[in-house]
Amino acid sequence: MMHNLTIAEQIKGLKNRDFSSLELTQHYLNRIDNSNLNAFISVTSDQAINQAKMADSILAKGNAASLTGIPYAHKDIFCTKGIKTSAGSKMLDSFISPYDATLSDKLNSQNMVMLGKTNMDEFAMGSSNENSYYGPVKNPWDTKKVPGGSSGGSAAAVASRISPFATGTDTGGSIRQPASLCGITGLKPTYGRISRYGMIAYASSLDQAGPMTRTAEDSAIILNAMAGFDSKDSTSANISVPDYTQNLSKSLKGLKIGLPKEYFSEGLDKGVEKVVMNAINDYEAMGAKIIEVSLPNSIHAIPAYYIVAPCECSSNLSRFDGCRIQFMPFLLTILLPHVSALQIFQGSMASGMVTDVVTRKI
Amino acid sequence: MSLDKNKVKEIAFLARLSIQDSELEQSTQELNNILGLMDQLGEIDTGDAEPMAHPLEMSQRLREDQVTEDDLSEEFHEIAPKTGNNHFLVPTVIE
Numbered sequence A: 001m002m003h004n005l006t007i008a009e010q011i012k013g014l015k016n017r018d019f020s021s022l023e024l025t026q027h028y029l030n031r032i033d034n035s036n037l038n039a040f041i042s043v044t045s046d047q048a049i050n051q052a053k054m055a056d057s058i059l060a061k062g063n064a065a066s067l068t069g070i071p072y073a074h075k076d077i078f079c080t081k082g083i084k085t086s087a088g089s090k091m092l093d094s095f096i097s098p099y100d101a102t103l104s105d106k107l108n109s110q111n112m113v114m115l116g117k118t119n120m121d122e123f124a125m126g127s128s129n130e131n132s133y134y135g136p137v138k139n140p141w142d143t144k145k146v147p148g149g150s151s152g153g154s155a156a157a158v159a160s161r162i163s164p165f166a167t168g169t170d171t172g173g174s175i176r177q178p179a180s181l182c183g184i185t186g187l188k189p190t191y192g193r194i195s196r197y198g199m200i201a202y203a204s205s206l207d208q209a210g211p212m213t214r215t216a217e218d219s220a221i222i223l224n225a226m227a228g229f230d231s232k233d234s235t236s237a238n239i240s241v242p243d244y245t246q247n248l249s250k251s252l253k254g255l256k257i258g259l260p261k262e263y264f265s266e267g268l269d270k271g272v273e274k275v276v277m278n279a280i281n282d283y284e285a286m287g288a289k290i291i292e293v294s295l296p297n298s299i300h301a302i303p304a305y306y307i308v309a310p311c312e313c314s315s316n317l318s319r320f321d322g323c324r325i326q327f328m329p330f331l332l333t334i335l336l337p338h339v340s341a342l343q344i345f346q347g348s349m350a351s352g353m354v355t356d357v358v359t360r361k362i
Numbered sequence B: 001m002s003l004d005k006n007k008v009k010e011i012a013f014l015a016r017l018s019i020q021d022s023e024l025e026q027s028t029q030e031l032n033n034i035l036g037l038m039d040q041l042g043e044i045d046t047g048d049a050e051p052m053a054h055p056l057e058m059s060q061r062l063r064e065d066q067v068t069e070d071d072l073s074e075e076f077h078e079i080a081p082k083t084g085n086n087h088f089l090v091p092t093v094i095e
Helices: A007-015 A021-033 A045-061 A102-109 A152-159 A177-184 A216-226 A268-284 A296-317 A331-336 A341-352 A353-361 B005-014 B020-044 B073-078
Strands: A040-043 A071-075 A113-118 A166-170 A210-214 A256-260 A291-293
Touching: A007 A021, A007 A216, A021 A040, A021 A045, A021 A071, A021 A113, A040 A152, A045 A113, A071 A102, A071 A152, A102 A113, A102 A216, A102 A331, A113 A152, A113 A268, A152 A166, A152 A177, A166 A177, A210 A216, A256 A268, A268 A291, A296 B020
Parallel strands: A071 A113, A071 A166, A256 A291
Antiparallel strands: A040 A113, A166 A210
């Protein structure tokens, strides 16, 4: 079954003509059709099929990029030209982006195939995916449980193998936590590694995009495609990008892994502790050296986060005032000359945002 | 520091956010939780800590004052509720 292949295996399969990008894409679109997890806000089937046909013709010519023809799911926080970009909010339900995010551009330029846009907590605020205007996402392992958030749709899509990988964004855990809750690999890269241009901002000094995949190897492959300097993002790091796949087959012998003791304090769930300890034992068996370290300031992380994130969020979200993007209730638009600015702002902000966002914005 | 419901209502008004009375209790409680977290930071001794502006020791990049972006004003005006003379039209803010 094609959906059981990793991206590394799919790349080989496409190169060897075991299957075409169109077959691969159609297979995933069928799986999305039969999925009931609510992982997608928009499924872009027609565009995906066109992109797959284009990818196949490029593959046939032999001048394909490394990821040409590989399908993916894009978190609905990245602007995609001509396609709805909602950020999980009613506020942007009718927003068709006039431009592409740099990340969308980068993946398009490799002739990858976008299957659709994934569900998320509104404006990336939340850790359960229950704060989406488009309804909660279900965890594929147990549909009565949450998939985590805010990149919950992306995590559920990858875990249920209705997409080979998905993009995510992480401000305070929004890639890592849903990846963990859905049993996949998620990576928040160093700030500045991946361009934030065209990625709807929550807390700009913490926001960072990253890959959500099934294996570490796939994450390395995808990060290679995502990372890089972008002059359109003033906080983008102008540092050369190494090939993240080059060390994957090296032995772990002698590698030091630090375990911050503060992370193993009270409040750690017994089941989580057991799984982590199993992983530590596996690493030890492979030759890594486990060292206890101390990060004494960890305890201050959450209070600091709750100053930085809501302050930046408040500035970033004030642009959604109903004047630049058609959102406000239709009646208000007709009455525009007769109502005050206050009524418009309050009207659009109250009906466009859910409680969690309002609280963080105050 | 803690806020009462009237203060939260006032702040919401200043931020141009409308909060229903039914949500006021919860919002006040959540805000006070956040303020409680902030109080914890006041207890830290930061006397020896060096100020840090950026984890990668980067500074703000400057560029030549040249037009690099495509002009998408037409596309952006198309999705705006009301425009005129190449501007977004908004209701009167100052009477």
